[in-house]
Amino acid sequence: GIQVEQSPPDLILQEGANSTLRCNFSDSVNNLQWFHQNPWGQLINLFYIPSGTKQNGRLSATTVATERYSLLYISSSQTTDSGVYFCAVNAGGTSYGKLTFGQGTILTVHP
Amino acid sequence: SQTIHQWPATLVQPVGSPLSLECTVEGTSNPNLYWYRQAAGRGLQLLFYSVGIGQISSEVPQNLSASRPQDRQFILSSKKLLLSDSGFYLCAWSPAYEQYFGPGTRLTVT
Numbered sequence: 248g249i250q251v252e253q254s255p256p257d258l259i260l261q262e263g264a265n266s267t268l269r270c271n272f273s274d275s276v277n278n279l280q281w282f283h284q285n286p287w288g289q290l291i292n293l294f295y296i297p298s299g300t301k302q303n304g305r306l307s308a309t310t311v312a313t314e315r316y317s318l319l320y321i322s323s324s325q326t327t328d329s330g331v332y333f334c335a336v337n338a339g340g341t342s343y344g345k346l347t348f349g350q351g352t353i354l355t356v357h358p
Numbered sequence: 359s360q361t362i363h364q365w366p367a368t369l370v371q372p373v374g375s376p377l378s379l380e381c382t383v384e385g386t387s388n389p390n391l392y393w394y395r396q397a398a399g400r401g402l403q404l405l406f407y408s409v410g411i412g413q414i415s416s417e418v419p420q421n422l423s424a425s426r427p428q429d430r431q432f433i434l435s436s437k438k439l440l441l442s443d444s445g446f447y448l449c450a451w452s453p454a455y456e457q458y459f460g461p462g463t464r465l466t467v468t
Contacts (some may be wrong), residue, residue: 254421271444276454277455278455280457281454282459286394287461288446288448288461288462288464289459289461289462290448290459290460291460292456292459292464295455297417331400333400333401333402335402335457337455344390344392344409344452344457345392345409345417346392346402346409346450346457347403347404347406348401348402348403349401350400350401351400351401
């Protein structure tokens with residue numbers, strides 16, 4: 248099956264810093280999503296981005312499907328950005344709707 | 359707008375006891391439904407998915423089963439829980455490709 252690798256596994260920032268999270272995947276995809284898991288476990292949808300670039304406030308994401316990677320940018324980080332960021336992909340074909348998750352990046356933002 | 363509910367929020371069960379977790383979706387019809395499990399640590403693993411009433415596909419062999427008795431209801435069950443069934447169980451729905459997750463149920467098997 249498709250493999251998803253996220254880097255870095257852990258990231259510690261001071262409030263106000265910028266960061267880039269990376270997601271590499273091993274096959275072509277028809278769905279790529281970025282999630283933020285808050286301390287209560289809720290998975291919050293950040294982006295649905297199988298290709299191209301999107302921005303939402305301080306967050307933006309870019310997926311280069313031909314090179315099989317996606318980047319999540321967080322600018323001017325805040326303590327509320329802390330949590331785990333997941334990349335998840337669906338490879339289509341017989342894997343109908345199935346999302347394969349990376350292991351996540353644990354982000355800690357200190358005041 | 360669409361809303362997804364899960365209950366209970368937390369559950370502590372002894373080994374060998376039965377399990378029933380429920381997931382319901384409001385504000386949509388004929389959604390694709392999914393059960394994922396997140397063990398201590400990180401990544402989520404897909405357990406079951408359903409594209410319609412009574413249609414269940416299992417991704418991994420295990421001690422669990424799923425049922426979809428109504429269009430917007432998805433149930434995760436076990437006849438006898440194992441210690442290894444402990445984890446965080448998340449239900450998700452999808453109109454097409456993008457998936458949306460419920461608040462989850464934290465299960466501890468003692």
